[in-house]
Amino acid sequence: LTGCTTTPPSEGPGVVATPIEVDPEKSSEESPSADEASETDTIAATNSKPKPKAEKEPAPAVNEPTQGAAALATEAGEKVQWASSASTLREAYELSGRAADLSPKDSTIALQHAICAVRYSQCLPGIDQPAKACKEAIASMNSAGLSGSALDAKAAYYRASLTGLIMRSQGLAAAGKIPELEALFKRSTSAPGIEQGGPQRALGMLYLKAPPWPTGIGDIELAIENLEQAANSYPAFPYNHVCLARAYAEDGMSDEAIERLNKAEGLLSSGNWGAIGAAWRQEIAEIRKSAN
Numbered sequence: 001l002t003g004c005t006t007t008p009p010s011e012g013p014g015v016v017a018t019p020i021e022v023d024p025e026k027s028s029e030e031s032p033s034a035d036e037a038s039e040t041d042t043i044a045a046t047n048s049k050p051k052p053k054a055e056k057e058p059a060p061a062v063n064e065p066t067q068g069a070a071a072l073a074t075e076a077g078e079k080v081q082w083a084s085s086a087s088t089l090r091e092a093y094e095l096s097g098r099a100a101d102l103s104p105k106d107s108t109i110a111l112q113h114a115i116c117a118v119r120y121s122q123c124l125p126g127i128d129q130p131a132k133a134c135k136e137a138i139a140s141m142n143s144a145g146l147s148g149s150a151l152d153a154k155a156a157y158y159r160a161s162l163t164g165l166i167m168r169s170q171g172l173a174a175a176g177k178i179p180e181l182e183a184l185f186k187r188s189t190s191a192p193g194i195e196q197g198g199p200q201r202a203l204g205m206l207y208l209k210a211p212p213w214p215t216g217i218g219d220i221e222l223a224i225e226n227l228e229q230a231a232n233s234y235p236a237f238p239y240n241h242v243c244l245a246r247a248y249a250e251d252g253m254s255d256e257a258i259e260r261l262n263k264a265e266g267l268l269s270s271g272n273w274g275a276i277g278a279a280w281r282q283e284i285a286e287i288r289k290s291a292n
Contacts, residue, residue, distance in 0.1 A: 069103035072096070073112045080116050086123045086275035093120040093133060100140040107155075110144035113137050114158040121165050123275040131169035134162040151184070153191035157199055160184035164202070178210050182217060196237035197230030204230065208247050223247045231260070238267040242280055242287070249291040257291040 072095045079092035096113040103109050117137035121130035138159070141147060146155050160181050167174035167181070185206060188199035195201075204226030212218035224247045231240040245260035261284050268277050 069099040069106065069109055072099035072102070073109045076116050077112055080119050081274070082276060083272040083274040084119075084276075089116070089120040089123055089275060092116045097136060097140070100143070104140070104143040105145075107144040107146055110137075110140040110146055111155055111158065113140045114146075114155075114162055118158055118161045118165070119276070122279055127169045131166045134165045138162050138166070151187065153188045153199070154194055156184045157188035157191070157194050157202070160188065161198075161202060164206070175211070175216065178206070178217060181206060192230075192233060197234035197240050200226045200230040200233070201240055201243050204247065205243055208250065220247065220251050224251065236267065238264040238271075238273065238277070239280055241267070242283055245284075245291070246287050249287055254291045257287065261288055261291070 076092040076096035076099065079088050079095070081088075084092070093113075093116040096109070096116040099109045100106075100113045114137045117133045121133050124130045124133065141155070141159055141162075146159060151159060163177060163181055163184070167177055182203070185199055185203040188194060189203065192199055204223045207217065207219045207226065208223035210216040210218040224244070227240070227244040227247050231244045234240055241260040241264040245257040245264065248254075248257035248260060264280070264284060268281060271277075273280070
């Protein structure tokens with residue numbers, strides 16, 4: 001802040017005392033003495049001096065780290081589009097991570113980091129790189145208190161998605177987390193529009209990939225039921241058909257699987273799906289081999 005300045009009063013002749021007329025008929029005892037007159041003049045001069053200006057209140061401090069974090073998270077959100085390239089998704093992930101580092105208790109920023117991590121991970125090869133990115137986003141959610149049974153549908157969906165991607169790198173050691181994953185995805189189904197059928201799609205894929213009873217919750221019928229619901233509710237989203245095709249292929253329904261793969265390819269060709277679309281095309285080619 002620039003310091004306040006006061007302009008000094010212009011120099012003048014000072015304070016001029018008003019002459020006191022003395023009635024010659026009055027005794028000299030009624031007239032003020034020289035000392036009394038001097039004191040009166042001093043008081044008058046003091047009272048006539050301009051009062052100093054009140055000092056300006058300092059402006060409140062700005063929480064720059066929080067403001068910077070919010071701006072970074074907003075920029076990350078603008079970059080996370082279905083049509084984004086792999087490099088743009090990486091930038092979004094890095095921006096959201098920096099935002100979470102600056103404001104670790106902000107749940108909105110932590111959720112944005114989770115969204116960016118899930119989207120970016122779908123473009124990464126293998127299972128170790130996606131798991132690393134997802135672990136960092138899980139840590140952000142933990143710092144912001146986005147864990148436990150109080151999560152809303154959106155936070156539950158992305159936390160479960162991150163957990164699922166991490167579990168792929170843990171093998172059998174991750175089996176104990178399957179009930180937690182199922183509970184989170186079930187909670188997220190109250191908002192089915194997340195990622196255009198994401199909760200139902202994720203729940204279907206969980207039932208498809210999990211070990212079957214008695215060791216797990218795997219159930220092909222439940223898988224197909226949930227995946228059909230996602231595909232029928234959000235038919236314009238290519239990945240709904242890809243996932244349903246996988247379930248059909250595993251259940252021996254080859255014709256139905258091929259039909260869904262053709263539908264997905266048509267949607268991919270008619271729109272811009274960026275780096276994620278390229279990953280989906282690879283998955284389509286893989287499923288075709290198993291369905292033929």
